[in-house]
Amino acid sequence: MPSAPRTPSVREQFERLLGRACAIVARAPGRVNLIGEHTDYNDGFVFPMALEHCTWVAAAPRSDGQVRAVATDLPDDRSWPVADWPRERLPHWTAYVAGVAALLRARAPRFGGADVLVTSTVPVGSGLSSSAALEVSTAAALAALADVTLAPTELADLARRAEHEYAGVPCGIMDQYISVLGQAGAALLLDCRSRTWEHVPLALPGHTVVIVNSGVRHKLASGEYAARQQQCQAAVAHFRRLRPEVRALRDVTPAEVAAEAARLDATVAARARHVVTENERTQAAAAALRRGNLTEFGRLMCASHASLRDDYQVSCRELDLLVEIIGAVSGVRGVRMTGGGFGGCVVALAETDSVSHIEAALRERYEAAGNGPAALILSRPGAGAAVEYRG
Ligand code: GLA
Numbered sequence: 494m495p496s497a498p499r500t501p502s503v504r505e506q507f508e509r510l511l512g513r514a515c516a517i518v519a520r521a522p523g524r525v526n527l528i529g530e531h532t533d534y535n536d537g538f539v540f541p542m543a544l545e546h547c548t549w550v551a552a553a554p555r556s557d558g559q560v561r562a563v564a565t566d567l568p569d570d571r572s573w574p575v576a577d578w579p580r581e582r583l584p585h586w587t588a589y590v591a592g593v594a595a596l597l598r599a600r601a602p603r604f605g606g607a608d609v610l611v612t613s614t615v616p617v618g619s620g621l622s623s624s625a626a627l628e629v630s631t632a633a634a635l636a637a638l639a640d641v642t643l644a645p646t647e648l649a650d651l652a653r654r655a656e657h658e659y660a661g662v663p664c665g666i667m668d669q670y671i672s673v674l675g676q677a678g679a680a681l682l683l684d685c686r687s688r689t690w691e692h693v694p695l696a697l698p699g700h701t702v703v704i705v706n707s708g709v710r711h712k713l714a715s716g717e718y719a720a721r722q723q724q725c726q727a728a729v730a731h732f733r734r735l736r737p738e739v740r741a742l743r744d745v746t747p748a749e750v751a752a753e754a755a756r757l758d759a760t761v762a763a764r765a766r767h768v769v770t771e772n773e774r775t776q777a778a779a780a781a782l783r784r785g786n787l788t789e790f791g792r793l794m795c796a797s798h799a800s801l802r803d804d805y806q807v808s809c810r811e812l813d814l815l816v817e818i819i820g821a822v823s824g825v826r827g828v829r830m831t832g833g834g835f836g837g838c839v840v841a842l843a844e845t846d847s848v849s850h851i852e853a854a855l856r857e858r859y860e861a862a863g864n865g866p867a868a869l870i871l872s873r874p875g876a877g878a879a880v881e882y883r884g
Pocket residue numbers: 529530531532533534664665666667668713832833834
């Protein structure tokens with residue numbers, strides 16, 4: 494779903510639903526993480542690409558301190574004072590808009606509210622960062638409206654704070670950073686400690702990135718994500734007693750985890766093993782891609798899935814089944830669950846010619862076994878957030 498042709502229709506929708514012309518249209522993409530899962534909040538490495546699927550936010554300024562927000566796929570329109578979002582009375586999606594608006598107001602006291610229209614092609618609740626796309630597109634639109642220039646990392650950090658403080662999700666930095674920093678034709682190797690990055694061209698001759706939605710809604714806000722973070726912290730506390738300079742699992746090697754495994758709680762040891770090996774796999778995968786070695790890239794994707802399933806335990810029956818079915822199709826280099834887990838999508842690197850075989854295998858083995866439809870999502874690496882229109 495290419496983004497370019499949508500801006501004119503977003504402007505029209507704004508006018509139809511809000512009764513006035515919009516002043517700004519901004520766009521921000523969802524993402525698929527190719528490898529590097531549950532490493533961001535451990536100061537590690539991630540390797541996502543932005544999708545061509547995006548969220549668009551059209552906005553016009555108000556001077557009465559109100560935010561009025563409309564989403565094209567929901568019937569009601571919602572208003573609240575920018576400084577006082579009535580959490581209980583509004584649907585959850587407004588939390589992202591409210592958080593961004595309130596944080597922007599703190600940064601730019603002249604920001605007097607806005608009319609906002611949201612429309613999106615990012616599938617919701619499927620681990621493709623529809624929430625980051627909403628936060629970042631809202632932040633880009635409202636910052637432009639308030640005439641505030643935010644550096645890319647400031648934009649991403651503001652969006653992430655909205656997710657933490659308003660939506661109550663203690664996420665890492667990956668989703669907002671890739672939504673801001675995505676580049677057409679490239680994946681992003683992001684060092685989540687130094688917050689430095691490199692765009693690695695995603696040249697895949699004869700190959701395609703294939704995303705398959707399990708149809709199981711992931712519940713990131715559920716306690717499992719926070720529990721994994723605590724287990725990682727427990728591992729850090731152990732290693733810090735041995736080496737005081739350890740600040741995060743980023744500072745620990747696979748050999749150290751193996752040597753200490755018997756002295757750690759078994760679950761904590763397994764969680765640590767995933768993180769430290771995933772950091773190595775992520776850097777190795779980026780290096781393999783630079784060398785054009787797609788076979789090695791695929792092998793690392795499969796190893797990542799096994800580690801997420803067995804050590805980190807964030808997969809689920811449907812994701813494991815998809816990985817098994819897709820992995821058995823000839824021409825598939827690698828496949829793994831992507832995103833926080835417990836549902837959502839898998840991502841595969843496959844020969845372009847094998848895509849129809851993947852579809853057939855999913856019909857025969859996934860859907861025929863009583864699972865919901867497994868939707869294929871195809872996207873090239875898309876561009877990061879941008880203001881697309883200024884009136
Ligand atoms: C979610 C979070 C990210 C990251 C992934 C797991 O998408 O928002 O910050 O932790 O899970 O890699």
